[in-house]
Amino acid sequence: MTHPLRSRHRNHPVRLQIGSPPSDRPVEGGATVDDSLEPRTGAQPGKAIMQVYLDERQCDVSAECVGEAILAGAALAETHGRMIVEVEVDGTRWTERELGAPERANFIAEEVRLTSADPVELVSSTFTDAADALDEADALHREAAELIQLDQQRKAMEKLGQALSIWMAVQQTVEKGATLMQVDLDDVKLSESTAQSAVEQLGIQLNAIKAAVEMEDPVQLSDSLLYELPDVVEQWRSLLRELRFRVRGESN
Numbered sequence: 229m230t231h232p233l234r235s236r237h238r239n240h241p242v243r244l245q246i247g248s249p250p251s252d253r254p255v256e257g258g259a260t261v262d263d264s265l266e267p268r269t270g271a272q273p274g275k276a277i278m279q280v281y282l283d284e285r286q287c288d289v290s291a292e293c294v295g296e297a298i299l300a301g302a303a304l305a306e307t308h309g310r311m312i313v314e315v316e317v318d319g320t321r322w323t324e325r326e327l328g329a330p331e332r333a334n335f336i337a338e339e340v341r342l343t344s345a346d347p348v349e350l351v352s353s354t355f356t357d358a359a360d361a362l363d364e365a366d367a368l369h370r371e372a373a374e375l376i377q378l379d380q381q382r383k384a385m386e387k388l389g390q391a392l393s394i395w396m397a398v399q400q401t402v403e404k405g406a407t408l409m410q411v412d413l414d415d416v417k418l419s420e421s422t423a424q425s426a427v428e429q430l431g432i433q434l435n436a437i438k439a440a441v442e443m444e445d446p447v448q449l450s451d452s453l454l455y456e457l458p459d460v461v462e463q464w465r466s467l468l469r470e471l472r473f474r475v476r477g478e479s480n
Contacts, residue, residue, distance in 0.1 A: 281341040294340055295333025301342040311408075313350060314343035351405040352475050358401045359468045365394040366461045373453040376446045388437070388453075395430070398464065402471065409475050416474070418466045426463040433460050 280287040280297045282304055289304070291297035294317055302312045315322045318337045326332050368391035375384035406413050416423035433456050440449035 278337055279339045281339070283342070283344055291340070292336065293333060294335045294337055297337075297340040298333075298342065301340070301344075305342070305344040308344075309346065310344040311347050311350070312342050313345045316341040316343075347408060348475055351409055352472050354401055354405055355468045355472045355475070358398045359465055361394050361398055362461055362464055362468075365391045365398075366458065368394070369453040369457050369461075373450045376450045376453075379446075381446070385441075388441075392434070392437075395434070398468075399427075399430075402467065405475070406471065411471065411474055416467070416470055418463065418470055420466075421463055423467050423470075426460070426467045429460050429463060433457055 278291050278294075278297055280289055280291055280301055282301045287301060287304060289297075289300040291300055294315075298312065298315060305312055315327060317326075317335065317340055319339075322332075368387045372384045372387035372391065375381075375387060402413075405411075413423040413427070418426065421429075433452060436452050436456070437449060440446075440452060
């Protein structure tokens with residue numbers, strides 16, 4: 229099964245945590261990214277200066293490690309209202325694992341290529357992908373319940389595991405997207421509930437599913453999947469729809 233939430237930008241996984249950092253954010257060695265992004269003077273003889281590209285265009289910045297290159301590129305992207313969504317170091321795309329490792333910031337490379345995106349378009353697109361993923365989760369709920377009723381527990385648990393993975397990804401997408409776009413979920417009202425209610429109801433149903441699995445209660449598990457989760461799915465569809473409207477500044 230492929231990951232349910234993928235960016236429409238070059239088919240790569242969305243990484244919302246790679247945002248535009250403040251211009252005075254420190255990097256290793258106490259250096260900061262200058263707002264003017266003028267080339268650094270007085271570079272030490274013999275020190276190789278990395279080539280930094282933003283959206284296929286070479287940047288007129290000076291960076292001696294990957295961390296400095298990313299910060300400088302992010303600051304440049306921010307001046308155009310964009311954010312970094314992909315980092316490629318010497319031809320290798322860095323994943324969240326590399327980007328989250330502090331020691332990698334000091335890595336010296338020959339070339340760093342950065343890809344940016346419009347935050348509004350990126351987050352809106354990700355919310356759309358999350359809504360599509362809910363359709364898949366909804367179908368998996370029903371398939372798992374049917375398999376339970378046929379006493380095919382192993383296959384049912386596989387379907388359930390896939391559905392729960394989707395729910396985890398959707399939750400993370402909502403949390404990260406709302407944080408990035410400075411949307412307070414406590415203030416989000418839906419047509420028949422609130423964002424907070426949608427989050428709480430999902431938690432209740434996931435706990436009920438966990439309890440049914442632990443107690444080996446197939447009847448309760450099947451009932452939760454068939455009769456309780458559909459309402460939760462609909463609440464989350466409404467939540468994602470409202471978040472898209474808010475991000476785009478549109479009226480629902």
